[in-house]
Amino acid sequence: MSIAVTTQIICFSVLSLVIILGALGVILLESIVYSAFLLGGVFMSVAGLYLLLNASFVAAAQVLVYVGAVNVLIIFAIMLVNKKEDLKPIDNIKSRRIISTSICLTLLSLLIRVDLSNIWRLADPQASIGEESTIRIGEHLFSDYLLPFEVASILLLMAMIGAIVLARRDVMNEDISTGLPVDQELIEKSNEPLLMKKN
Amino acid sequence: MNLESIPLQAFLTVSSILFCIGIWGLLNSRNAVRVLMSIELMLNAVNINLMAFSSYIDNNLIQGQVFTIFVITVAAAEAAVGLAILLSLYRNRVTVDMESFNLLKW
Numbered sequence: 001m002s003i004a005v006t007t008q009i010i011c012f013s014v015l016s017l018v019i020i021l022g023a024l025g026v027i028l029l030e031s032i033v034y035s036a037f038l039l040g041g042v043f044m045s046v047a048g049l050y051l052l053l054n055a056s057f058v059a060a061a062q063v064l065v066y067v068g069a070v071n072v073l074i075i076f077a078i079m080l081v082n083k084k085e086d087l088k089p090i091d092n093i094k095s096r097r098i099i100s101t102s103i104c105l106t107l108l109s110l111l112i113r114v115d116l117s118n119i120w121r122l123a124d125p126q127a128s129i130g131e132e133s134t135i136r137i138g139e140h141l142f143s144d145y146l147l148p149f150e151v152a153s154i155l156l157l158m159a160m161i162g163a164i165v166l167a168r169r170d171v172m173n174e175d176i177s178t179g180l181p182v183d184q185e186l187i188e189k190s191n192e193p194l195l196m197k198k199n
Numbered sequence: 200m201n202l203e204s205i206p207l208q209a210f211l212t213v214s215s216i217l218f219c220i221g222i223w224g225l226l227n228s229r230n231a232v233r234v235l236m237s238i239e240l241m242l243n244a245v246n247i248n249l250m251a252f253s254s255y256i257d258n259n260l261i262q263g264q265v266f267t268i269f270v271i272t273v274a275a276a277e278a279a280v281g282l283a284i285l286l287s288l289y290r291n292r293v294t295v296d297m298e299s300f301n302l303l304k305w
Contacts, residue, residue: 005204008204008205009204009205012205012209016209016213019213019217020213020216020217020220023216023217023220023221023240024220026220026224026233026236026237026240027220027221027223027224027227027228027233027236027237027240032230032232032233035233035236036232036236039236039239039240042240042243043239043243046243046246046247049210049213049247049250050250052205053210053250053251053253053254054254055250055253055254055261055264055267057264058250058264058267058268058271061268061271062246062271065271065272065274065275066239066243066271066274069275069278070239070274070275070278073278073279073282074232074235074236074239074278074282076282077232077235077282077285077286078232080286080289081231081232081285081286081289081295083293083294085294085296087229087296087298088296088298090298096227097227100223100226100227101223103222103226104219104220104222104223104226105219107219107222108215108216108219111211111215111218111219112212112215115208115211115212115215116208116212120207120208120255120256121256122207122255122256123255123256123257123258123259125258127258127259128254128258128259129258129259129261133261133264136260136261136264137261137264137265137268140260140261140262140265141265141268145265145269148269152269152272152273155272155273155276156272156275156276158276159275159276159277159279159280160279162280162283163279163280163282163283164283166280166283166284166286166287167282167283167286167287
C-alpha cells in the first residue's frame with residue numbers, strides 16, 4: 001500500500017484524535033450504553049492504526065475479535081445488568097479523585113518522557129516486508145510459535161467452559177436455604193440475596 | 200509503505216495516553232461493566248505499542264504482530280470470563296456498583 005505522506009499524517013492525526021476522545025468518552029460519559037458504542041469506535045480506530053502500520057491481518061483480527069465479539073459481549077452484559085440504581089455517595093470522593101488523577105498524570109508524564117527521550121534503534125525501512133506480513137505471521141504461528149498457538153486454543157476452551165459454568169443458572173426448583181420455589185427469571189427479584197444482609 | 204513520515208514516538212505517545220485513560224477509568228468507575236471496558240482500553244494501548252515496535256524496529260521478523268494476536272486471544276478469553284463473573288456477582292448482590300463489592304476489604 002502506498003499512500004502519500006500528507007495523507008498518512010492526516011489519517012494518523014484523525015485516528016489518534018478519535019481514539020483519545022473516544023476513550024475519554026468511554027470513561028466519562030454518564031450513560032453506559034454510549035460508552036459501549038464509543039468503545040466500538042475506539043476499537044475500529046485502533047484497527048485503522050494497524051492498517052497504517054502495514055498489518056492488514058492484525059487489523060482484520062482486531063475488527064473481528066474486538067468489535068465483533070468483545071464489544072457485542074459487553075453490550076449483552078449491559079442489557080442483562082441494566083438496572084437504574086441510585087449510587088450511594090462516597091464521602092471522600094474528592095480526595096480519591098485527586099489522588100487517582102495525580103497518579104495517572106505522573107505515569108503519563110513518565111511514559112511520554114521515556115517515549116521521547118529514548119533513542120530508538122530503528123530498523124532499515126528498506127528491509128520491511130510490508131504487505132507480506134500475513135505470510136510471515138502464518139510462518140511464525142506454525143513454526144516457532146506453534147506451542148503458544150496450541151496453548152491459546154486450550155486457553156479459549158477453558159475460558160468458554162469457565163464462562164458457561166459461572167454464568168449458568170442453577171436448575172433447582174427450590175432454594176436450599178429457604179425452601180421457597182426459585183423463580184426462573186434472569187434477575188432473581190423476589191429473593192433477598194444472602195450477602196446483602198451484611199451491609 | 201514508507202513509514203518515515205510518522206515518527207515512532209507519535210504511536211508511543213498515543214498508546215501512553217490511551218493506557219493512562221484506561222487506568223483512570225479503572226480506578227474511578229463505579230459501574231463494573233465500565234471497569235471491564237477500561238481494561239480493554241489498556242490492552243489496546245499495549246497492542247498499539249507492540250505493533251509500532253514491530254513495524255519500526257523488527258520490520259522483517261514482525262514478532263510483535265504475532266504477540267499482538269496472542270494478546271487479542273487472551274483479551275477475548277478475559278472478557279468472556281470477566282462478564283460471566285459480573286453476571287454471577289449481579290445475581291448475588293443485585294448491583295454492579297463497585298463500592299458494594301467489599302467482602303475482601305480490610
